[in-house]
Amino acid sequence: MNPNLSIYDNLGGAETIRRLVEAFYPRVVADPLIGPLFPADINPVMEKQYMFLTQFFGGPSLYSDMHGHPMMRARHMAFPVTPERAEAWLACMSAALEEIGVDEPLRSFVIQRLSGPAHHFVNTESSTND
């Protein structure tokens, strides 16, 4: 891991972000806590996430160029994001990073970087079944 480079470049650029998204969403869809929140056709979500993570990790601003200001917390308000769901999302991401061969310390660094937004998107405290 080179601390002088962006996460995007540390990961290896576009091809790695693509592989990450492709490893991440099958886990998301299969997850009992967060899977049910997602639409049957996951492809548009994967494409948006590819664009968003590219720019979030310091690559080209693909998401904003196409969709405008990310306003990611607002975009998640339609979905009941509980603390447990934030953890489930991060666990899927951690497993996907491991699956595609992103080693420590980069893997933990990426998860740490995503952990802030994930918990910031929590909009429902209930830990029941909703």
Ligand code: HEM
């Ligand atoms: C905290 C737990 C999270 C849950 C439960 C969650 C769930 C969702 C759901 C249900 C959607 C909408 C799918 C649809 O289009 O119907 C979505 C969209 C999206 N999420 Fe999350 N998400 C979480 C965290 C995150 C994080 C941490 C990021 C990135 C840092 C992220 C990035 C995105 C993006 C880029 C989209 C597409 C937004 C758009 O429509 O343009 N999500 N998420």
